Amino acid sequence: xxxxxxxxxxxxxxxxxxxxxxxxxxxxxxxxxxxxxxxxxxxxxxxxxxxxxxxxxxxxxxxxxxxxxxxxxxxxxxxxxxxxxxxxxxxxxxxxxxxxxxxxxxxxxxxxxxxxxxxxxxxxxxxxxxxxxxxxxxxxxxxxxxxxxxxxxxxxxx
Numbered sequence: 001x002x003x004x005x006x007x008x009x010x011x012x013x014x015x016x017x018x019x020x021x022x023x024x025x026x027x028x029x030x031x032x033x034x035x036x037x038x039x040x041x042x043x044x045x046x047x048x049x050x051x052x053x054x055x056x057x058x059x060x061x062x063x064x065x066x067x068x069x070x071x072x073x074x075x076x077x078x079x080x081x082x083x084x085x086x087x088x089x090x091x092x093x094x095x096x097x098x099x100x101x102x103x104x105x106x107x108x109x110x111x112x113x114x115x116x117x118x119x120x121x122x123x124x125x126x127x128x129x130x131x132x133x134x135x136x137x138x139x140x141x142x143x144x145x146x147x148x149x150x151x152x153x154x155x156x157x158x
Contacts, residue, residue: 053121060128069125078143101136104128
C-alpha cells in the first residue's frame with residue numbers, strides 16, 4: 001500500500017512539474033514571437049538594413065493580352081538552362097489572374113549604397129515571354145517536379 005501511495009505522490013508531483021514546464025514553454029514562445037515582431041518592426045524602420053528589395057516590374061502585351069509581373073502570381077525561380085541556354089540570368093515563372101503563364105528574366109543587382117548612406121537591393125524583371133500549356137508543363141516538370149506531380153499526376157518512369 002505504501003508503494004502505491006508513493007507512486008501516486010510521485011505521479012502527481014511529476015504532473016504538476018510538467019504543467020509548470022508547459023506554462024514556461026508557452027511564455028517563452030510568446031516572448032519569442034514578440035521579439036520576432038519587434039525585429040521586423042526595427043528592420044522596417046532602420047534604413048541601414050536591407051529589409052525589402054526594390055522590385056522593378058515589367059509588362060508586355062502579347063497576342064492582345066497584358067502580362068504584368070506586378071499583378072501576376074509568382075510561381076518560382078527557374079534556372080536559365082531550362083528556358084534559354086544563352087541567358088545570363090535566371091527566369092521567374094508567373095501566372096496571371098486569368099490562368100495564363102509567362103516567364104521573364106530576373107536580374108538581381110545585389111546590394112548597393114544609396115547616396116543617403118542606406119543599403120538597397122534591386123530585383124529587375126524584364127523580357128516577358130508567354131508560354132503555352134505544353135511549354136509550361138515541361139518547365140514545371142524540370143524546375144518543380146513536386147508541383148508537376150501535384151498538378152498533372154505521376155510521370156511515367158524513363
